[in-house]
Amino acid sequence: MSEATVAGLLRIQATGIDPVDGELLLAEALGRSRSWLYAHPEAAVPAPARARFEALLARRQAGEPVAYLLGRQGFWSLELEVSPATLIPRPETELLVELALARLPAGQPLRVADLGTGSGAIALALARERPQARIVATDASLEALAVARRNAERLGLRVEFRDGDWLVPLAQERFDLIASNPPYIEQDDPHLAQGDLRFEPPAALASGADGLDAIRVIVRDAGLHLHAGGWLLLEHGWNQGPAVRVLLEAAGFSEVATERDLEGRDRVSLGRWSQKVPGRAPA
Template identity: 65%
Template sequence: MNDIRTILRQASERLGDRLDAEVLLAHVLDVNRAWFFAHADDAPPADALVRFQALVDRRAAGEPVAYLTGRRDFWSLSLAVTPGTLIPRPETERLVEQAIERLPKRGRLLDLGTGSGAIALAIAKERPDATVHAVDASDAALAVARGNAGRLGLPVTFHRGDWFMPVNGERFDVVASNPPYIEDDDPHLGQGDLRFEPRSALASGADGLDDIRRIVRNAPPHLLPGGWLLLEHGWQQGAAVRRLFDASVWADVFTAVDLEDRDRVSGARVR
């Protein structure tokens, strides 16, 4: 019998994940997951079942759920995502928290490597008094970010270019970034969702810190006096990132941990 209960059970067994099965079926039926509780005995339309089974096949082959549905929830936002953007992850919300905490009233914030626009848009939503800019080198990513901003009605100014280049001469109270930070030869790049995400948004040199070094080195002229640079990084990179902040230029160097008590965001205030 092809009722909702049976369909979800079979898909969950195949995928080894009930949540993935529910998210995919909810996407196909254009309902929320709570709908399933009241409609467990219903049979979905035949064409919807065909589309669902096709998505289950693709998920079983490893494609990320976010790319299959074209959506990812981040902060309090539902964001469009594509294979041209990194998939926003919960740990990046820690970077948003740190940025909001340090952004003064009517402050100026820059999001470097914005991807889908997740960081910039979350901050723009929480701090409507702020002026928010975002940069990305990818036309495909910027198209997604601009689309998200327009759909959500959030005022972010987007720039195309390499890190600070398109905002040359401008200064900010906070610069926040989730840059590439995985080692080029990390085997995880060939596993799970990472196989499908843009490598340019993931890997950065032999130790994963090439882009972070560039950002730290080039950030001071783009920060207002006492402004903060905040960087997301890998859970084993906290000490290495802190060492990049030269004490003659930076003060109040710190690392914040994520919900699993792992190093996740490091930053410092320019002198």
């Protein structure tokens, strides 16, 4: 294997790979940062690093997400460990964090739940911004919870993690705000067999024929775990806003609305819990 330079390897990387992906993978292979690559374009790349880079590149060509190849993904102001057991945190989900923070006054010991936490992205972002809040995060995947716990420990953030489906681990507790980025893709959506989605955990992506099965469960049961005036925030697909608003209103939520992401697409629907629904336990 002939000697190669940083610039040379980046020039000859396979077509079809995003140049940024190539830079990230070469930086990973070298144990350096992307900025170091720019500052040292003529630096020699040792044979072991070149071999590692080419192996990572081949896996990326096969469609494996860069986040899984690196074992990490940025979200909010955090760098999170991710694995094939967790959904890859996406920038669109930061809207959910922003909307939650707007309803969580700083400096108060509010109680918050994050359902289906995965890598812990939402819970940990909220913990970073509201350190006095008590945050509980649930997930049915023990592997995902292990990743989330490692993220919390490494970042020094206080979140309590519990194993179980959606609201089940919350027992009889009540919260000021419940947030979730549940699976919401239709189970026969062809996109599940394309791109990065092929490598992400199916249970974190698809939820029934119309993609709303998990959201139905959460909306149905959330009132039993919210204080009066508490908020429920749900991320969903671009075309699901009207359906989610109907579910929220039928369950007894008020101030129901849908917020759009930076691309102008419906992304998060929310509602405020009222006690005026027959059969619901009082807060």
